[in-house]
Amino acid sequence: MKIFTNEQIRSIDRYTIENEGVTSLELVERAATAIACELISRWRPSHRICIFAGPGNNGADALAVGRMLIEQGYNVEIFLFNIFGKLSDECAYNRKRLLEIDNADFTEVVGGNFQPPDLSSDVVVLDGLFGSGLREPLTGGFQSLVSYINGSEAYVVSIDVPSGLFGEWNENVLSRNVVHADLTLAIQFPRLAFFIVDNAEFIGEWKVLDIELSQQEIKSSPYDYFLVEKSDARNMLRPRGLFTSKADFGNALLVAGSYGMMGAAVMGARAALRSGVGKLTVHSPRCGYNILQASVPEALFQADHHDIAITDITLKHDYNAVAIGPGIGTHDVTKKALESFIISHSSGKPLLLDADALNCISQRRHLLDALPPLSIITPHAGEFDRLFGEHNTAEERLKTAIEQSAYYQIIILLKGRYTAVVRPDGKIYFNSSGNPGLATPGSGDVLTGIIASFMAQGYIPAVAATLGAFVHGYAGDIAAERHGRYGVLASDVAECTGRAIRDIMQ
Numbered sequence: 001m002k003i004f005t006n007e008q009i010r011s012i013d014r015y016t017i018e019n020e021g022v023t024s025l026e027l028v029e030r031a032a033t034a035i036a037c038e039l040i041s042r043w044r045p046s047h048r049i050c051i052f053a054g055p056g057n058n059g060a061d062a063l064a065v066g067r068m069l070i071e072q073g074y075n076v077e078i079f080l081f082n083i084f085g086k087l088s089d090e091c092a093y094n095r096k097r098l099l100e101i102d103n104a105d106f107t108e109v110v111g112g113n114f115q116p117p118d119l120s121s122d123v124v125v126l127d128g129l130f131g132s133g134l135r136e137p138l139t140g141g142f143q144s145l146v147s148y149i150n151g152s153e154a155y156v157v158s159i160d161v162p163s164g165l166f167g168e169w170n171e172n173v174l175s176r177n178v179v180h181a182d183l184t185l186a187i188q189f190p191r192l193a194f195f196i197v198d199n200a201e202f203i204g205e206w207k208v209l210d211i212e213l214s215q216q217e218i219k220s221s222p223y224d225y226f227l228v229e230k231s232d233a234r235n236m237l238r239p240r241g242l243f244t245s246k247a248d249f250g251n252a253l254l255v256a257g258s259y260g261m262m263g264a265a266v267m268g269a270r271a272a273l274r275s276g277v278g279k280l281t282v283h284s285p286r287c288g289y290n291i292l293q294a295s296v297p298e299a300l301f302q303a304d305h306h307d308i309a310i311t312d313i314t315l316k317h318d319y320n321a322v323a324i325g326p327g328i329g330t331h332d333v334t335k336k337a338l339e340s341f342i343i344s345h346s347s348g349k350p351l352l353l354d355a356d357a358l359n360c361i362s363q364r365r366h367l368l369d370a371l372p373p374l375s376i377i378t379p380h381a382g383e384f385d386r387l388f389g390e391h392n393t394a395e396e397r398l399k400t401a402i403e404q405s406a407y408y409q410i411i412i413l414l415k416g417r418y419t420a421v422v423r424p425d426g427k428i429y430f431n432s433s434g435n436p437g438l439a440t441p442g443s444g445d446v447l448t449g450i451i452a453s454f455m456a457q458g459y460i461p462a463v464a465a466t467l468g469a470f471v472h473g474y475a476g477d478i479a480a481e482r483h484g485r486y487g488v489l490a491s492d493v494a495e496c497t498g499r500a501i502r503d504i505m506q
Helices: 006-019 024-042 057-071 089-099 140-150 197-203 215-220 230-236 262-274 286-295 332-344 356-362 381-388 394-408 443-456 461-483 490-495 497-505
Strands: 048-053 075-081 105-109 123-128 155-159 183-187 205-209 225-228 251-255 279-284 300-303 321-324 411-414 420-422 428-431
Touching (some): 006 215, 024 057, 024 089, 024 123, 024 183, 024 205, 048 057, 057 089, 057 123, 075 089, 075 140, 089 105, 230 461, 230 497, 251 262, 262 279, 262 497, 321 443, 356 381, 394 420, 461 497, 490 497
Parallel strands (some): 048 123, 075 105, 155 183, 183 205, 225 428, 251 279, 251 321, 279 300
Antiparallel strands (some): 411 420
16 A cells, blocks of 8 residues: 655545546545445444534535534534635535535634533544644644543544644644544545554544545555555565475575573574575574574574674575574674674675664664665664664654665664564555564564565565565464464464465465
8 A cells, every 4th residue: 555645645636636527526525425434334323423624625524524424313513613714615615515404513613712512421523623734733722622622531533634643744743732533534545644653642543545536646656655465465475386395495594592592593493484484594602502403493503603692603605695683692792793794794695684783783883884785674663773873753763764774775674563664765665464462572583584584585675574574463463363462472473474474375
C-alpha cells in the first residue's frame, strides 16, 4: 500500500475529478457513505452521536454523514463551526442539504457563545473539524474545543486524521492541541503520521476507507513511503524448485554469542535455518560449543580462539552473507575484533549488523564510514540513539535515519511497532505484521537470523530487510495465536518462521 503525502493525495483527487467524470461533491458523498456505513456497523440507532464539523471539506464529509445517519433513524446532534463566515463550496452545499431535513438537530456556530453539548461515556463524537489539509496548529476556540473533547468520556471517531494533526510531520504539534481519537477513518490512504509512535495516542485504531480514486493515477504516482502487507511479501518470496539442493540457498556466517549470552546465538541460528538458508556457520567463543551443537545441530560451529568472548572474526569461506552482533557483548577485545574485521573486509559484500555490534560501533563511530554500501543495521531506539545521538521523539529518529542512510549509503531497519526499513534513496518501507508479543528478549536475534538467511539466498539487501521484517512479524503473529501476546518467547517466533513463510506463500 502506497503512503502518499497530502499534496500527492490532492493531486490524485484532482486527476480523478478531471479525468474520470467525478465531481468533488460526489467524492464527498463517497467518503460520507463509507464513514456512515462504518458507524452503522459499530453502533445502533439508539446510540447518541455528536458531530463537530469544520468549514472545509472535512466538515463537508461530517455534515453529509450526519444527514445519512438521520435518514437511518439515528439520534444525531450536529455542530458546524463557521467562525470566519467562509465555507468551502462542498461544505456549503452539504449544509444546505442538511437544513432541508425537518427537525434536524443542527447548530451553526458563528460567534464566541458556543455552549458545548454534554459528552458522556455513551456518546460517540465524530470529529470532522479539520483533516489532513490543516496548515497551522490549532489555536483559540478550536484549541478549547479539542481540549473539551479530549477531557470527555465520549468515544471519538476522527475523519481522515484527528483534528490538529498533520498528515506527515508533527514536530511542533502539542499533544493537548490534537484530538485524541479512539478510531481514525482514513480516506483512501493511510498517512505517514500513522506509523510514528509519537502519534499513537491521537490516532487510536485506524482503518482505510476506499472511495475509488483513480487507480491509474495511484499506480503511476511516485511515492517515498510504503506499507508492506502480506501480498507484497508473497510477491517477494521465491518458490523453491523440485530439483534444488542446499547448495542453491546460500552460505551464511552468524557471529554471535558470548559467555552468558549464548541464547542469542541459538535464537539467530534457529531463525536462519527455519528461513531456509542452505548452510549456516555460527562463530562463537569456545564456551558455546556444547550449547550450539545440542540446541542447533544443523548449524556448523566455528570456535573463536577465546573461551568466553569474540576476539577474532575471520572469513574462512566465501560466505554469501555475514551477520554480526547478537549477544557478542562489548568487551574491549570484541570491539577490537569487530573494528579489524570491518576495516579489512575486502569483498565489498554488504554486512548485517545488529545488537551488540551496533553498541560496539557506537563507541567507534568511524566504523560507519567503513561499512560496505547497502550494509544493513537493525537498531532499536536505544541502539539508534547510541549511534546517532539522543532524540526526543520517534519522528526525530526517523528523520535522522533518512539522513544517515543516505549519507552512509546503508539500510537502516529501525525496529518498532511499524518497523521502518529506510533505504539510501529515501524510500521507507513500513512493516504491517507483528504484535506486542514481539517485545520480548531475543526477538531481535530472530530477526537478524531471518534477514541473514534471505541475504544468503540471494535477495538484495533492501528486499532481505523488508521481507525479513514482515516474516518476523508474521511468525510473531502465529506464535501469539498459540501462546497469547503475554506468553510469546523468541524461541516460539523462531520455530514459527518456517510456517510463516509457508502461509505467506499460499
